[in-house]
Amino acid sequence: MSATKDTGGTHVVTRFAPSPTGFLHIGGARTALFNLLFARHHNGKFLLRIEDTDRARSTQPAIEAILDGMTWLGLDWDGEVTYQFARADRHAAVAHAMVEKGAAYRCYLTQDELAGMRAEAEANKKPLRIRSPWREKTHDGDTPFVVRLKAPTEGATTIADLVQGEVTVQNSEIDDLVLLRSDGTPTYMLAVVVDDHDMGVTHVIRGDDHLNNAFRQLPIYKAMGWPEPHYAHIPLIHGSDGAKLSKRHGALGVDAYRDEMGLLPEAVSNYLLRLGWGHGDDEIISREQAIKWFDLAGVGKSPSRFDMKKLENLNGYYIRASDDAVLADLVAARMPFEVGEEQRDLLRRSMGALKPRAANLLELCDGAWFLFRTRPLELDDDAAALLEGNARAILVRLHAALDGVAGWDTEALEAAVRTVADDAGIKLGAAAQPLRAALTGRKTSPGIFDVLALLGREESLGRIADQMPLPG
Ligand code: GLU
Numbered sequence: 001m002s003a004t005k006d007t008g009g010t011h012v013v014t015r016f017a018p019s020p021t022g023f024l025h026i027g028g029a030r031t032a033l034f035n036l037l038f039a040r041h042h043n044g045k046f047l048l049r050i051e052d053t054d055r056a057r058s059t060q061p062a063i064e065a066i067l068d069g070m071t072w073l074g075l076d077w078d079g080e081v082t083y084q085f086a087r088a089d090r091h092a093a094v095a096h097a098m099v100e101k102g103a104a105y106r107c108y109l110t111q112d113e114l115a116g117m118r119a120e121a122e123a124n125k126k127p128l129r130i131r132s133p134w135r136e137k138t139h140d141g142d143t144p145f146v147v148r149l150k151a152p153t154e155g156a157t158t159i160a161d162l163v164q165g166e167v168t169v170q171n172s173e174i175d176d177l178v179l180l181r182s183d184g185t186p187t188y189m190l191a192v193v194v195d196d197h198d199m200g201v202t203h204v205i206r207g208d209d210h211l212n213n214a215f216r217q218l219p220i221y222k223a224m225g226w227p228e229p230h231y232a233h234i235p236l237i238h239g240s241d242g243a244k245l246s247k248r249h250g251a252l253g254v255d256a257y258r259d260e261m262g263l264l265p266e267a268v269s270n271y272l273l274r275l276g277w278g279h280g281d282d283e284i285i286s287r288e289q290a291i292k293w294f295d296l297a298g299v300g301k302s303p304s305r306f307d308m309k310k311l312e313n314l315n316g317y318y319i320r321a322s323d324d325a326v327l328a329d330l331v332a333a334r335m336p337f338e339v340g341e342e343q344r345d346l347l348r349r350s351m352g353a354l355k356p357r358a359a360n361l362l363e364l365c366d367g368a369w370f371l372f373r374t375r376p377l378e379l380d381d382d383a384a385a386l387l388e389g390n391a392r393a394i395l396v397r398l399h400a401a402l403d404g405v406a407g408w409d410t411e412a413l414e415a416a417v418r419t420v421a422d423d424a425g426i427k428l429g430a431a432a433q434p435l436r437a438a439l440t441g442r443k444t445s446p447g448i449f450d451v452l453a454l455l456g457r458e459e460s461l462g463r464i465a466d467q468m469p470l471p472g
Contacts, residue, residue, distance in 0.1 A: 012202050013039070013044055013047065013199065013202050014038055014039040014045070015047040015201050015204075016031060016048055016049070017084075017192065017195075018051065019054065020058045020062035022065075022253070023253025023254070024068075024253055025252065025254070029272055031207060031234065033075060034205050034277070037290050038232075038294060045079070047199055048070070049082040049083075049084060049195055053088070053191050069255060073254060082195065091186030091191045092180055092186055094190065094220075098179065098220070103223030104147050105132075105150055106138070106146075106147060107132045107178075114130075128175070130148070135148075148178055149177050155170075156170050157171055157215055159211075162297075164211065164233050174216055179220075192217060193217045196229060197221070232299070235276065235300065235301060237305075262364070262365075263315045267311065270284065270285055273294075275304045276299055278298055315359055319360070320355050324348050324352065325348055327351050327361075328344055328348040328350075331364050335365065343372065350454050354446055370441065370442070375459075376467075377463060377466065383437035386437040387467060391433075392434070394431055395467055396469070398416075398431060399464045399465060403461060408452075410452075438464050439451050
């Protein structure tokens with residue numbers, strides 16, 4: 001892997017440039033991931049720029065959600081975060097420099113004139129492409145003006161997009177877009193280019209909803225004589241039904257994947273990588289491998305479909321592969337009470353029994369819940385039903401047998417329960433079910449011998465005794 005081979009000798013710099021108008025959604029996280037992997041693969045830099053120029057829609061909580069989500073997913077950016085709004089003076093200076101060079105002009109079109117142009121375009125069923133009469137004229141008064149790009153009118157522009165391939169647009173389609181508003185503030189289109197240039201960005205990797213913008217941004221590079229970046233526009237993520245991803249498909253903030261769904265960052269990150277990029281049939285790909293393997297040639301051209309089931313399965317894999325102590329801490333943090341050292345240790349020891357049954361941290365917590373219940377247990381309806389008939393009489397025999405078990409290990413416990421079942425002429429399950437109800441208060445739990453072993457002798461015998469019929 002060389003820093004130069006696939007990148008024409010440039011030192012790679014990528015960036016993720018979210019607008020802080022909402023949470024960090026799953027599509028944004030994938031864009032950030034691809035930028036990070038591409039940069040790391042080429043020993044380059046991955047930068048973060050918060051595009052907060054839209055003052056009305058940008059919020060501090062959104063900025064925090066983005067930083068928090070990226071940190072959680074291990075999308076570690078290099079250096080300081082760049083805040084776009086703080087650079088407004090620099091953006092304006094570039095717009096003025098473009099006017100000086102004749103690549104942009106002051107446009108004095110009034111709102112009425114613009115409305116007239118819009119109405120005319122609508123009547124002709126054509127998109128509005130402004131070619132202002134002020135392209136070639138100047139004005140001396142202090143009438144308000146905007147600065148517009150003097151867009152090329154002849155010929156065509158071709159982008160050799162690293163994902164989409166060659167895309168050509170006739171220059172007549174590119175309008176004289178506004179660079180500076182009449183209040184002197186820069187537009188998004190100008191700010192992106194100036195910032196990308198100043199940050200030394202060599203590869204712009206972003207959603208393909210920005211492909212059209214690339215054709216409007218390139219003239220700014222050309223006008224300033226700046227090196228043009230390589231572009232890679234990645235297809236958006238669609239829902240499992242093929243429609244554009246919406247909330248109902250899982251287009252939530254990454255915090256929802258963490259908090260509400262209890263997913264692990266490794267699983268989300270691995271899933272996002274596979275969503276739109278492939279390396280043979282590999283499904284489980286560590287960050288390290290991803291950095292080694294990632295290339296833009298492996299990014300598909302068509303939209304990928306978000307599949308919650310796959311993500312859940314992958315998460316189950318990562319839960320099983322996770323370190324018990326790490327999982328115990330994650331579960332402890334989700335418990336509705338302060339987990340002490342002894343309880344944390346118990347959680348740690350329980351993971352072997354709990355992990356295989358859990359696809360997410362919610363299920364892991366649910367599985368661990370029986371450990372911390374207080375006696376006498378309140379039984380849910382299913383568990384209560386398991387203790388009807390002669391089940392409580394079985395509990396009496398189980399209690400006696402278990403009380404006699406010398407070493408409290410799963411083998412000895414299983415042998416004791418089997419003996420009771422055999423003596424009573426019932427199946428093992430018929431003995432295990434009432435036992436489960438008494439020990440956990442529920443109908444389902446980890447393997448019953450694990451439950452006994454984890455609860456320990458005293459607690460287990462106590463919980464069984466609580467459910468035994470009163471003598472007499
Ligand atoms: N701020 C833009 C967005 O959030 C991204 C701009 C870019 O990547 O060039 O959609």
